[in-house]
Amino acid sequence: MTETPPLLNVSDISLSFGGVHALTDVSFQVAKGEIFSIIGPNGAGKTSMLNCISGRYQPNKGSIRFREKELIGLRPNDRCTLGIGRTFQNLALFAHMTVLDNIMVGRHHLLKNNFLTGSVYWLFGARKEELRHRAEVEDIIDFLEIAHIRKSIAGTLSYGLRKRVELARAVALRPDLILLDEPMAGMNLEEKEDMARYIIDLNEEWGMTVVMIEHDMGVVMDISHRVMVLDFGKKIAAGLPDEVLANPRVKKAYLGEDDDETAADDAARTGEVA
Numbered sequence: 001m002t003e004t005p006p007l008l009n010v011s012d013i014s015l016s017f018g019g020v021h022a023l024t025d026v027s028f029q030v031a032k033g034e035i036f037s038i039i040g041p042n043g044a045g046k047t048s049m050l051n052c053i054s055g056r057y058q059p060n061k062g063s064i065r066f067r068e069k070e071l072i073g074l075r076p077n078d079r080c081t082l083g084i085g086r087t088f089q090n091l092a093l094f095a096h097m098t099v100l101d102n103i104m105v106g107r108h109h110l111l112k113n114n115f116l117t118g119s120v121y122w123l124f125g126a127r128k129e130e131l132r133h134r135a136e137v138e139d140i141i142d143f144l145e146i147a148h149i150r151k152s153i154a155g156t157l158s159y160g161l162r163k164r165v166e167l168a169r170a171v172a173l174r175p176d177l178i179l180l181d182e183p184m185a186g187m188n189l190e191e192k193e194d195m196a197r198y199i200i201d202l203n204e205e206w207g208m209t210v211v212m213i214e215h216d217m218g219v220v221m222d223i224s225h226r227v228m229v230l231d232f233g234k235k236i237a238a239g240l241p242d243e244v245l246a247n248p249r250v251k252k253a254y255l256g257e258d259d260d261e262t263a264a265d266d267a268a269r270t271g272e273v274a
């Protein structure tokens, strides 16, 4: 029987900034339909990994294949066109634009016409494409329950709502793979619960595969199918949430727990769950 290839296949990625080894030989796979979380202490290399996938950073070595196509060497825009969307740790909205316009921007990769040819399209009455995009954007607005702020200027919204609009903009691309960098950061409990529900729905109902960085362990353990842990740029564990949580190396490195049995447990666990 032939095995289905992973949607995302990351092999031996290393990335340095001068003397700083942000990532060292990191490999993992994400299957279509998974919610895969990357966790680890501050500076562990999580965002660097996401940046290598989205094309913001070019790794020094390694391979990243999406649907078996090599991404290394492709520009971020080309990766968007292939179906990879992302949100950022620090909000990246156009603060002076409305929510609706911000989300429309997210669809520009799907527009056949660009800003210049757009007016020509318009003149020739070819508005169909624009109307179709508008209808899709309205679906996303409904799904993320932001209809009441669709005309608001993004910069005037609360942090939690801006995070939701940023998610809407990434979703507008209708990516097959969505990369979320700390989607719950700075949110209160209710906002986090809402965001978790949106992510689950995007995955289950919209069929998006999710790679997520998140510091809130409760959320990570609740909604992830699998979790990978980075520490000082190296992968120290990967597996089901419960397995990862119980891993002594993870407790030591990530949760700050230390116990005398860590070394012994480590030895017993060589060949970590991949």
Ligand SMILES: Nc1ncnc2c1ncn2[C@@H]1O[C@H](COP(=O)(O)OP(=O)(O)OP(=O)(O)O)[C@@H](O)[C@H]1O
Binding pocket: 017, 020, 021, 022, 040, 041, 042, 043, 044, 045, 046, 047, 048, 049
């Ligand atoms: N553009 C850059 N220039 C120089 N060093 C960088 C750059 N980006 C990341 N680094 C360094 O690479 C290492 C990994 O950083 P990264 O932001 O990927 O970690 P992180 O796990 O996402 O951290 P956090 O949880 O704090 O966001 C850190 O030492 C960081 O200072």
